């Protein structure tokens with residue numbers, strides 16, 4: 279029997295595209311870096327960068343500040359080296375007995391070792407090539423997949439120290455992976471991190487330097503920051519998707535848009551059935567369109583009759599069974615102004631009204647990772663540099679002289695007060711703080727913390743029975759604070775485009791003790807209304823985790839997000 283290797287990719291299409299916005303990738307690296315603080319970023323680009331194209335994504339990520347690249351397989355790592363990414367450290371961690379370790383050494387790839395046989399294989403390859411190996415030791419701190427237990431690590435240490443002393447290997451650091459970092463407040467995450475810290479400590483005391491350790495994935499970065507490790511390994515966040523939608527808008531911009539050119543439109547009579555087994559019948563005379571993308575290209579067939587496709591800014595329902603090569607869209611009786619060749623958006627960043635990969639995942643009860651990785655078949659990938667949309671344009675690191683975005687678990691009232699005091703340090707006269715969140719979420723307590731941090735006079739109480747209270751500066755020439763109840767001020771005006779003006783007019787009309795421009799204005803609720811008035815505002819969202827009484831806050835600076843909108 280003979281085995282031979284063939285092509286693994288279907289012939290690319292001239293009508294079905296995955297368009298990857300490299301500006302979004304760069305932007306998202308910046309967002310991840312803000313969460314990471316002093317910890318550096320290893321961009322995880324496995325699985326062809328989650329379907330985004332590993333070579334271009336890697337180059338963009340490195341240019342945007344990532345310092346290393348993380349791959350699952352040797353082949354992925356090798357592809358990057360062969361593409362001319364010669365300087366960046368590249369690590370791979372999923373390899374087997376058939377992996378050509380000698381080639382990996384020649385290509386100066388870093389190897390993760392998760393089992394003793396792998397160490398043996400590396401040492402043999404080092405002997406054969408005379409090239410010393412750069413190793414990361416993979417520990418199982420609680421993921422329950424590959425890696426050494428802490429006991430095995432301690433047992434292995436003498437051997438590793440010997441190999442390091444002989445110059446055959448350099449142990450750069452330790453890595454481990456979190457099992458439950460996307461569950462806010464799950465103590466397993468802290469326990470795992472502590473496990474890695476203890477192991478690093480043991481290793482260092484045995485004489486290893488271990489100066490490139492990493493544990494965090496995207497979810498851990500979002501909820502725990504860099505955790506004091508030298509590196510973090512975000513994947514999904516780089517592609518602009520949050521693994522924890524319950525944290526709200528974190529300023530991530532999805533980088534991948536999947537779209538296809540409409541093949542044809544046709545009148546479709548009432549009562550007629552569409553596609554296999556006539557899962558859908560036209561309730562009235564209508565017009566349908568064919569979109570050339572099917573399950574062979576990565577649309578999950580379970581999305582049948584649930585999808586919506588966006589064409590020329592309008593959403594149209596997909597109808598009838600999803601086929602191998604195509605879907606059918608109901609345009610309605612007037613045909614929706616759609617003609618052949620129009621671009622039909624399957625999913626993207628939502629800026630054209632289209633669904634997102636997260637929406638798709640929610641429709642069929644999976645995770646967005648699976649949705650983006652499934653894009654393939656005959657899809658042709660292409661790249662663009664499209665500035666991130668205005669509402670999100672706030673987040674490049676330079677645009678934030680005021681301070682980073684963040685997330686904080688709030689277990690006690692004191693936690694909330696303390697967060698307010700810390701945020702106050704970022705504020706100056708003329709700034710607006712928008713406190714968003716349900717009644718009882720802790721907005722007034724946070725406002726009190728801010729007032730304490732600013733050092734203004736008077737005690738902050740709920741503004742519910744007045745429209746606004748002003749607090750004079752605590753020191754002459756200092757900053758004051760105006761505490762506003764936007765629920766009352768803007769009652770019924772939520773969707774009114776003039777609500778922001780109305781708010782300022784109302785505030786001006788009030789006889790406040792301090793000038794607005796000399797104060798920090800803290801507005802309870804008013805999200806989407808107040809930001810459009812001011813150069814920049816700090817938006818703080820207070821929320822409860824679903825299914826528990828755990829609270830958390832997220833915050834981010836928004837720079838006049840509506841300036842460029844019509």
Ligand SMILES: *Cc1c(COP(=O)(O)O)cnc(C)c1O
Nearest residue numbers: 322455495496497511512513514
């Ligand atoms: C995939 C992967 C990551 C990245 O995880 P995200 O959830 O996408 O951030 C990090 N580390 C390892 C070992 C991985 O396999």
